[in-house]
Amino acid sequence: MNTAHPTPPAAPHVRFTPALMRVVATVSVGFVVTQLDVTIVNIALARIAADLHASVARLQWIVDAYTLAFAVLMLSGGVLGERYGARRMYAIGMVVFALASLACGLAANPALLIAARALQGAGAAAMLPNSLALLNEACRHERTLRARAVGFWTAAGAISIAAGPVAGGLLIAAFGWRSIFLVNLPLCAAGLAATLAWIAPPRSQARQSDQTTSAPQRSRSLDVRGQFLAVVALTAFTGAVIEWRPLGVAHWAVWGGLLLAVMASVAFVAWESRSADPMLPLAMLRNRTFSAAVLFGICVNLTYYGTVFVLALFLQHARGQTPLQAGLTFIPLTGGFLLSNIASGHVVARFGTRLPMIGGALVAGLGYALLIPVDATTPLVALLAAFLLIPSGMGLAVPAMTTTVLGSVEPARAGTASALLNTARQAGGAVGVAAFGALTGSGAASEVVKGLHGDAAISAAMLLLAAWLAWTMRPDTAQTTQPSTATPGMKVSR
Secondary structure, X not given: OOOOOOOOOOOOOOOOOHHHHHHXXXXXXXXXXXXXXXXXXXXXXXXXXXXXXXXXXXXXXXXXXXXXXXXXXXXXXXXXXXXXXXHHHHHHHHHHHHHHHHHHHHOOOHHHHHHHHHHHHHHHHHXXXXXXXXXXXXOOOOHHHHHHHHXXXXXXXXXXXXXXXXXXXXXXXXXXXXXXXXXXHHHHHHHHHHHHHHOOOOHHHHHHHHOOOOHHHHHOOOOHHXXXXXXXXXXXXXXXXXXXXXXXXXXHHHHHHHHHHHHHXXXXXXXXXXXXXXXXXXXXXXXXXXXXXXXXXXXXXXXHHHHHHHHHHHHHHHOXXXXXXXXXXXXXXXXXXXXXXXXXXXXXXXHOOHHHHHHHHHHHHHHHHOOOOOOXXXXXXXXXXXHHHHHHHHHHHHHHHHHHHHHOEOXXXXXXXXXXXXXXXXXXXXHHHHHHHHHOOOOOHHHHHHHHHHHHHHHHHHHHHHHHHHHOOXXXXXXXXXXXXOOOOEEEEO
């Protein structure tokens, strides 16, 4: 144990009170709408393509415009929350998301829909990191209570991801594809009302910040140059991956996009390393546990987002299902996420975060492996095991991963840490849609089946990698931590 720094007094025990449950419910609304729009659009792709005359590449952009904006703006969303208040930024994000959803529902062509989806992503980027920061503050940073709260919060988001295709199928059958965006309006209205009624301005947090060495965080400025370079790097890379199949690798837009992505990435790291107030505190990445958890999240989102995109095409293009039939096929995903996410909070509280991360990654990896031999004639019942194992493993691992990240930083860094984690996860999801979507070629039935085989094999391998990353973390890291002055804003294991 590091004797140079005395162990801080334990946080007072906080019970799961009705007031805390109201906070959990309020921030979960934001998580639900942001995650719902990650997957609900997948089930509508066939109808959007027919109505707006969109190619597979345009469909990938419709999915990824949201995910890209979500990813590249989330770090700034966390910084703005630390500077102006998580409650305020959460409410602003809710309003922006609602207006963008209305624009999506009224879009008359693919270009307008893609632009509106990007605006949705901007609203989501303001909501997500600040919802987790509000949750962390409501739990007063008490580890066991936070693990349970994060389990409920993550369950709400995970269920919305899984329920997206199902809800989308039902809405499309009843009201058309535009309804999958318009349904966000009443959800956002309810979330905004709950925010104003149930979440008080964090005055105690402001007083606490004034008394700690983390006080400079309150005056952080928006890193405009870093934000611009991040947008260029991720957008150029994802665009090149999406367009390489229809345009060919030799096309100037493809190799030029890859070159631009590399140059912007190098410039981003160089700028962030010498910036006095960086968007991405590189010191965080020197913490082994934090970095392993972030890479774990990339593996999880890349495989799942990409697979859901391909499965939606597989069920409708290769098997000939309607959007409603395809949506109902995804129902087993919902049950797996619900049970495993809730169980994860109790497992983390008892065994720490490392074990559920390893076990969850292996279970999900097995589920992906079961999709490798699937083809257009495979009975639907044969998909059941994969559709249960994938969400069960993810639901067990993701709350543990989130708890690991929050437990590895000081409370004042919670917004930035959660933003960095979710930025990496959403970026991984965008790349997954781009890469796995490219495997499906033009969208013909035979190409979609081959794409699913490649997708499943890559996903299984990446989940094995994720399990190894969790194994490299110290078993006691998430349970016994203390501040360290060697790396500002971080904690090290005792």
